[in-house]
Amino acid sequence: MPKLCIFDCDGTLVDSQHGIISAIQIAFRDSGRPAPTPHAVRHVIGLSLVDAMAALATDATEGEAERLADRYLSALPHVNAAAVAAGKGVEPLFPGVREGLSSLNADGWLLGVATGKSRRALDQTLNEHALTKTFVTLQTADIAAGKPSPDMVYRAILETGGTVESTVVVGDTIYDMAMAVQAGAVAIGVAWGYHTPVALQSAGAGEIVASFSELLVLLERWSSENQ
Numbered sequence: 001m002p003k004l005c006i007f008d009c010d011g012t013l014v015d016s017q018h019g020i021i022s023a024i025q026i027a028f029r030d031s032g033r034p035a036p037t038p039h040a041v042r043h044v045i046g047l048s049l050v051d052a053m054a055a056l057a058t059d060a061t062e063g064e065a066e067r068l069a070d071r072y073l074s075a076l077p078h079v080n081a082a083a084v085a086a087g088k089g090v091e092p093l094f095p096g097v098r099e100g101l102s103s104l105n106a107d108g109w110l111l112g113v114a115t116g117k118s119r120r121a122l123d124q125t126l127n128e129h130a131l132t133k134t135f136v137t138l139q140t141a142d143i144a145a146g147k148p149s150p151d152m153v154y155r156a157i158l159e160t161g162g163t164v165e166s167t168v169v170v171g172d173t174i175y176d177m178a179m180a181v182q183a184g185a186v187a188i189g190v191a192w193g194y195h196t197p198v199a200l201q202s203a204g205a206g207e208i209v210a211s212f213s214e215l216l217v218l219l220e221r222w223s224s225e226n227q
Helices: 018-030 040-042 049-056 060-084 096-104 117-130 153-162 174-183 199-204 212-225
Strands: 001-007 109-115 137-140 167-171 187-190 208-210
Touching: 001 117, 001 137, 001 153, 018 040, 018 049, 018 060, 040 049, 049 060, 096 109, 096 212, 109 117, 109 153, 117 137, 137 153, 153 174, 153 187, 167 174, 167 212, 174 199, 187 199, 187 212, 199 208, 208 212
Parallel strands: 001 109, 001 167, 109 137, 167 187, 187 208
Antiparallel strands: none
């Protein structure tokens, strides 16, 4: 049975918080709303875009949340362009990610992504880092129910011919952990992302890792114990 490891993107594979925070704050200001704090924005990273806006603007109607999402999408390219002009990286990979993904592929793992990003945004991120061919299944919130729904995990399993028992979910937010738990998959939290280890444990993380190299050791052990 194939081993499937499904990764979150923002906060797990790439550090995208600065662009996300800036673009959301612009979207709120342009809508005449107070800009949310960076802490508040980090808390909703991982949700689908409209759900994130609704969580930040609790009094917003569905239509208003959708308009905030549209303003965010309009602002983000300008935020990223400004970062590039200033010599800053846009969505840099976290340390050890590229080498770690290559190692997992070599060890026979099937790799996937489940993210609150749109498919277009995810494709752009993977293209920028030359990771398009690394993953065999890509699940995004515009083609499946967003986190914490288990839908993206189920879709990834169906696409790869695996089982929930042979599936691991790796992420940095409580939404990733809840998605994994609801699907019945193994939930592994990463400590380098946007939610605290305590929050991840409370949401159902079976293990918390502090580095990608630590994740590789954990996955190797899990694989040998579940052959």
